[in-house]
Amino acid sequence: MLAPDPIELTRKLVASDTINPPGDEEWSARYLAQILSAAGFDVKLQRFGERRFNLVAKLAGAQGGKPLGFTGHLDTVPLGTVEWTHDAHGGEVADGRLYGRGSSDMKAGIAAFIVACLPMIDTLRASHGLQLILTGGEETGCDGAHALTRAEPGMLEPLGALIVGEPTSNRVVVGHKGALWLRGTARGVTAHGAMPQEGVNAIYKVAEALRKIQQFEVGAAHPVMGAPTLNVGTIQGGLNINSVPDRAEFSVDMRTVPGIRHACVVDRLHDHLADIELSPIIDLPPVYSDPEDSWIARVSGLARARRGTDGASQAPCTVQFFTDAAVLSPATGHPPTIILGPGEPEMAHKTDEYCRVDRLLEAVDLYRDILIDWVAQ
Numbered sequence: 001m002l003a004p005d006p007i008e009l010t011r012k013l014v015a016s017d018t019i020n021p022p023g024d025e026e027w028s029a030r031y032l033a034q035i036l037s038a039a040g041f042d043v044k045l046q047r048f049g050e051r052r053f054n055l056v057a058k059l060a061g062a063q064g065g066k067p068l069g070f071t072g073h074l075d076t077v078p079l080g081t082v083e084w085t086h087d088a089h090g091g092e093v094a095d096g097r098l099y100g101r102g103s104s105d106m107k108a109g110i111a112a113f114i115v116a117c118l119p120m121i122d123t124l125r126a127s128h129g130l131q132l133i134l135t136g137g138e139e140t141g142c143d144g145a146h147a148l149t150r151a152e153p154g155m156l157e158p159l160g161a162l163i164v165g166e167p168t169s170n171r172v173v174v175g176h177k178g179a180l181w182l183r184g185t186a187r188g189v190t191a192h193g194a195m196p197q198e199g200v201n202a203i204y205k206v207a208e209a210l211r212k213i214q215q216f217e218v219g220a221a222h223p224v225m226g227a228p229t230l231n232v233g234t235i236q237g238g239l240n241i242n243s244v245p246d247r248a249e250f251s252v253d254m255r256t257v258p259g260i261r262h263a264c265v266v267d268r269l270h271d272h273l274a275d276i277e278l279s280p281i282i283d284l285p286p287v288y289s290d291p292e293d294s295w296i297a298r299v300s301g302l303a304r305a306r307r308g309t310d311g312a313s314q315a316p317c318t319v320q321f322f323t324d325a326a327v328l329s330p331a332t333g334h335p336p337t338i339i340l341g342p343g344e345p346e347m348a349h350k351t352d353e354y355c356r357v358d359r360l361l362e363a364v365d366l367y368r369d370i371l372i373d374w375v376a377q
Contacts, residue, residue, distance in 0.1 A: 003118040004035065006111050006364050007098065007357060011091030013074070013107035014100035018136075020075035025136035025144075028074045029053035032114065032134060039118050040125070041132070044155065048147035052136045056148070056155055059121065061129025066160035068374045069131045069332060070117075070367075071324055072110040072341075073138030076102035082351045097354040104343030108355040109165025109363065110134060112342055116367035120375075127375035128160060138324050141179075141282040145327035158333035161295050163370070164323045167343025167355075170307055170363055172300045174338060175288035175318040177225055178256040178326065180265060181281035183249055184209060184273065186237075190246040199244030203237040206248040209273045210235075213252070216272055218265060222257035225288070225318045229255045251281065255320060258288045284326035291316035293336045295377075302369045303340065306362055319345065340366075 016028045029045055033055055037043045041057035048054060053074075061067055079088050079101060086092050086099035093099075098108065117130060124130045133156070137143030148156055186206045191199025210232060218228040230252060237248025252269075256262065262283055270278050289296060304314065319339060329337050342363035347353045 003115045006115040006360055007093065009111040009115060010098055010103065010108045010355070010360060013111060014091040014098070014103055015089050017089055018075045018102065019078050020137060020139045023049070023075050023137055023140070024051040025053045025074040026051045029055045029134065029136070033057070035114065036132065040121050046147060046151055046155065048136065048144060052144070054136055054144045054148055055132075055134040057132040059124050059130040061127050062125060063127050065128040066158050066333075066335070067129035067131045068371070069133060069159040069162040069335070070113040070165060071133040071135065071162065071328055072106050072113070072165040073135045073144070073324060074107070074110070075136050075139050076105065077139050077349050080351055084352055086352055093357060096357050098357055098360065099352060099354045101353055103353050103355040104167045105348035105353070106166050106341055106343055108343050108360045109167070109341035112360055112363035113163070113165055113367045116364050117371060120368070120371050123375055124371065131157065131159060133328060135324055142284060142322070142324050142327045145324040149327060149331045156328070156331050159335040161335050161374075162325065162329060162332060162337040164325050164337065164339045165341035166321075166323050166339050167341050167345045167348055168319070168339055169344055170303060170340065170342055170359055170366055171317070172296070172303045172338050172340050173319050174291050174296060174316045175225065175286065176322055176325070176339065177228070177318070177320055178260070178262070178286035179282050179284045179322045180254040180256055180262050182252045182254070182266065182269070183279045183281055184252060185277040185279070186248045186275065187277070188244065188246045188248075191244040193242035193244060196244050199246070202245045202248040205275055206235065206237060206250055209276045210250065212273055216269060218254055218256065219260035222259065224316055225257040225286070228257050228260060256286055258286050284322050287323070287325045287329055287337055288318065289336045289338065295336050296338060298373055299338060299340070299370055302373065303366060306366045306369070321348070
């Protein structure tokens with residue numbers, strides 16, 4: 001099948017406003033469903049909210065075995081308050097860059113792997129097959145991926161390997177930290193601000209908790225990912241200046257590494273803070289695959305050949321941000337998983353976000369190299 005131009009496909013996806021919240025992946029999901037259905041994929045759309053959609057496209061393989069999987073998310077983050085110098089949904093190409101919200105994170109990646117696979121439909125069908133998993137709601141905690149795990153049996157199937165097309169400048173990344181976001185709540189007793197002795201000030205409880213939390217050890221460092229981190233991101237409390245507040249809240253963002261059990265961390269933090277209620281906001285495990293895995297080693301070699309990188313950059317690397325792999329990898333049998341996409345990591349979520357056009361075209365060739373290697377095994 002004649003594949004669409006990767007630049008034009010990226011521009012079409014960028015033109016579709018999928019900012020989350022509120023999120024609206026419907027047009028993009030239906031548009032890509034048409035392309036993939038026409039190519040011969042078995043396509044299923046899953047609605048998980050008002051105009052919220054996932055897409056799973058399967059190409060069964062005659063040889064049996066587990067298919068290769070690609071995944072990417074269709075939603076994007078808000079534009080921010082700073083004015084853009086390029087239309088955020090215009091898909092403008094200038095000076096070798098394709099501008100727009102989602103260009104790097106991660107609509108270029110989705111366009112690249114779709115364009116790469118379409119000319120190889122017959123070859124893939126004669127081998128182990130392929131599964132494309134396109135999600136909504138990733139930016140707010142992998143909402144779409146979670147919905148897929150609750151779908152009818154067969155929506156997801158075991159994979160032989162999984163590629164996440166998030167922005168890495170086409171460098172192979174073997175994992176990412178987990179995300180454990182918690183809400184801490186302190187409760188007090190309200191009273192008149194002129195008689196504070198009659199109440200219990202919840203803000204004071206939070207202040208004491210924040211002093212303690214700075215000394216909390218999340219866990220041991222990982223040899224590749226490094227140390228886990230903890231950050232208090234928000235704090236709220238009180239309704240008016242002349243009352244003793246009877247409730248105050250704060251939020252904690254922990255990024256964890258393999259070997260750290262989230263349930264254990266929550267129990268330890270609860271004991272450490274004593275009079276604070278803790279409730280989960282996001283609970284996503286870290287993802288890490290062995291860099292010495294034979295498939296990952298081969299893909300890493302293909303990526304180095306395309307990029308022409310030297311030996312100094314061959315050390316395995318990971319990223320700090322989470323991806324849908326935190327949900328999809330367990331749901332598909334914990335296959336070897338890499339993060340590999342054409343976007344620029346440093347441009348994700350920024351004003352005047354862009355993807356380099358040469359990286360986009362390079363990604364199409366690299367994904368095709370990976371597909372050729374996959375069917376040869």
